[in-house]
Amino acid sequence: xxxxxxxxxxxxxxxxxxxxxxxxxxxxxxxxxxxxxxxxxxxxxxxxxxxxxxxxxxxxxxxxxxxxxxxxxxxxxxxxxxxxxxxxxxxxxxxxxxxxxxxxxxxxxxxxxxxxxxxxxxxxxxxxxxxxxxxxxxxxxxxxxxxxxxxxxxxxxxxxxxxxxxxxxxxxxxxxxxxxxxxxxxxxxxxxxxxxxxxxxxxxxxxxxxxxxxxxxxxxxxxxxxxxxxxxxxxxxxxxxxxxxxxxxxxxxxxxxxxxxxxxxxxxxxxxxxxxxxxxxxxxxxxxxxxxxxxxxxxxxxxxxxxxxxxxxxxxxxxxxxxxxxxxxxxxxxxxxxxxxxxxxxxxxxxxxxxxxxxxxxxxxxxxxxxxxxxxxxxxxxxxxxxxxxxxxxxxxxxxxxxxxxxxxxxxxxxxxxxxxxxxxxxxxxxxxxxxxxxxxxxxxxxxxxxxxxxxxxxxxx
Numbered sequence: 104x105x106x107x108x109x110x111x112x113x114x115x116x117x118x119x120x121x122x123x124x125x126x127x128x129x130x131x132x133x134x135x136x137x138x139x140x141x142x143x144x145x146x147x148x149x150x151x152x153x154x155x156x157x158x159x160x161x162x163x164x165x166x167x168x169x170x171x172x173x174x175x176x177x178x179x180x181x182x183x184x185x186x187x188x189x190x191x192x193x194x195x196x197x198x199x200x201x202x203x204x205x206x207x208x209x210x211x212x213x214x215x216x217x218x219x220x221x222x223x224x225x226x227x228x229x230x231x232x233x234x235x236x237x238x239x240x241x242x243x244x245x246x247x248x249x250x251x252x253x254x255x256x257x258x259x260x261x262x263x264x265x266x267x268x269x270x271x272x273x274x275x276x277x278x279x280x281x282x283x284x285x286x287x288x289x290x291x292x293x294x295x296x297x298x299x300x301x302x303x304x305x306x307x308x309x310x311x312x313x314x315x316x317x318x319x320x321x322x323x324x325x326x327x328x329x330x331x332x333x334x335x336x337x338x339x340x341x342x343x344x345x346x347x348x349x350x351x352x353x354x355x356x357x358x359x360x361x362x363x364x365x366x367x368x369x370x371x372x373x374x375x376x377x378x379x380x381x382x383x384x385x386x387x388x389x390x391x392x393x394x395x396x397x398x399x400x401x402x403x404x405x406x407x408x409x410x411x412x413x414x415x416x417x418x419x420x421x422x423x424x425x426x427x428x429x430x431x432x433x434x435x436x437x438x439x440x441x442x443x444x445x446x447x448x449x450x451x452x453x454x455x456x457x458x459x460x461x462x463x464x465x466x467x468x469x470x471x472x473x474x475x476x477x478x479x480x481x482x483x484x485x486x487x488x489x490x491x492x493x494x495x496x497x498x499x500x501x502x503x504x505x506x507x508x509x510x511x512x513x514x515x516x517x518x519x520x521x522x523x524x525x526x527x528x529x530x531x532x533x534x535x536x537x538x539x540x541x542x543x544x545x546x547x548x549x550x551x552x553x554x555x556x557x558x559x560x561x562x563x564x565x
Contacts, residue, residue: 107151107244109144110265110564117564119320120174120268120327127173134166134173134217141175141219144266152264154233154241154257156180156221157187169215170330177270179255180221181228182207182301182314192224192254194237195431196423205301207314211271214330222257222270224278225491226433227415229408230498231281231506232489233257236433240486243285245531245563249483252285253278253506259286259317263563269323273304275312276408277478277509280521284478284534287523287561288317289324289551294340294541295516298331309407309457311513319560321551322347324520328544340542349556350549354472356382358391362480363401365507371477371533374525378535379475381524385557395467395474396511400460401503403453404510409443410450416440435502438495457514461541464515468540473550478521478534480507508536518544522551523560532561 110117114132126132142160149155157180166172178184181191183205188198208218223241225233232250234240241256243249244264251260255272259282262270272279274292283290292313304312318324325346332343358379360372367375383389416436419427432440443450467474481504489501512519518541521534539546 104247106563107148107247108264108563109147113143114140115144115265117265118268120171120318120323123174123268124171137173138175138217138219141267145220145261148244148261148264148266151247152242152244152251152260153239154223154251154260156190156223156257158220159184159187160219162186162219164217167213167215169213170326172215174216174269175219175267176211176216177220177222177258177261177267178208178211178218179224179258179271179273181224181273182271184208184218184221187221192226192228192233192235193432195419195429196427199424206299207271207301210299210331210334213334222255222261224254224257226436227412228254228275228278229412229439230254230435230489230491231277231502232484234486234490236492242486243483245287249485249531250285250489251282252483253281255279255282255317259283259288262317262319263287265564269316269318269327271314272317273312273314274513276513277506279315279317280478280509280519280534280536281506283317283521283523284532285483287532287563288319289321289520289522290317290534291315291324291328291520291544291547292512292518293328293544294518296337297340297544299335307411308454309514310516311407321548321555325548343544343548346545346548346552349553350546352546352549354387354550355470356387356389357471357474358389359394359474359476362394362507363396363398365480365504367477367480368482370482370527371480374533375475375477375535378524381554381558382475385553395463397456397460397463399456400511400514403456404514405503406443406446406449406453407457409439409446412436412439413443433491434493434495435491435498438499460514461516464517465540472539472546474538476508476536478508478536479505481505482527482529482533483531512538515541517541518547520547520551522554524554524558526561
């Protein structure tokens with residue numbers, strides 16, 4: 104199918120977020136004009152992409168002096184925006200308007216971003232494809248027959264299609280990085296506790312979720328992280344600062360193309376090694392190594408996902424109200440909950456091992472500065488491959504095959520960034536993922552700037 108995008112010669116043109124900020128500050132564009140252009144673009148592509156959960160185009164806001172003042176954005180529908188429902192991608196309970204912004208949205212507003220709606224996700228973010236049994240799937244703008252990838256799929260679909268340059272995403276197993284890979288975007292999962300989060304994310308026994316954004320340029324991702332840090336900085340982490348150019352540092356880069364029990368496809372492995380050759384040509388030291396992952400990791404992470412699903416299903420009426428209908432949870436959520444319940448005695452040890460994974464990671468990064476892997480192990484699947492109506496055993500096996508690389512950094516808390524450096528033979532984007540030790544976002548952003556210059560990212564409108 105043909106690509107779907109909204110790029111045209113309106114006010115947005117093909118500017119990234121920083122470019123639009125410059126236009127806003129110069130007075131060449133007014134905030135209300137920009138909001139109208141974003142609305143028109145969303146409405147142009149959403150009938151195909153199906154990524155909008157709740158519009159909020161008419162919300163009145165007063166631009167502040169934040170860096171992004173007047174720039175519209177979308178918020179993923181698993182954090183609270185005052186006046187909008189928070190549905191978590193499920194039909195199992197009635198929509199209720201949030202009474203107040205969550206901590207994340209308060210930060211977004213403080214740095215000048217203006218939410219004009221909420222983007223769709225898979226149910227509670229468990230699946231790597233948002234395919235709702237009633238609302239239908241979120242589709243990939245590069246080819247709508249394919250998924251837009253992971254639970255932040257609505258955000259990624261709209262940014263890739265040019266509806267807006269920057270949108271909120273969060274990542275509990277790859278849900279910033281996987282849709283960035285599928286849709287040809289930059290997706291950085293920050294270090295654990297780098298940014299503010301809503302209470303639901305903070306209360307997890309192992310804080311696997313990190314909040315961030317998906318963008319079309321490295322400078323947008325860097326500018327967002329800089330501004331978020333200016334609003335609130337974790338004193339236990341080294342500052343990211345203002346990373347605006349490639350780093351002169353030559354790095355020791357470990358290349359990994361397999362995970363525990365899961366291999367990258369031949370095509371994905373070849374594309375990863377091409378990226379490794381690019382790095383070597385830039386003067387970095389590149390070495391292929393075995394995956395630095397304990398043999399127990401995949402089962403432990405799956406069990407932790409299952410434990411979270413068990414808690415959600417078993418406490419759903421307490422959390423979401425008495426009107427919850429548990430029979431309306433999808434097969435993946437229910438299957439994970441059953442897996443967690445059957446294996447409850449194993450959960451404490453699995454959590455303990457996941458909590459210790461950061462030690463193994465810290466030891467690895469004493470020998471290497473950065474790890475390169477493919478973001479996903481296979482090309483982006485067709486819609487239906489991860490359909491939540493399928494039997495649980497079929498869904499979970501396919502899911503674990505595809506997302507073999509991203510969950511590690513959710514357990515260790517390390518930062519990782521997916522960059523759109525490759526394309527499959529079918530012409531779909533494929534991300535390359537770079538991870539580093541906790542707190543080393545600046546190193547990743549310096550490398551990302553260098554790679555973006557050396558091999559400019561493919562454009563959907565080309």
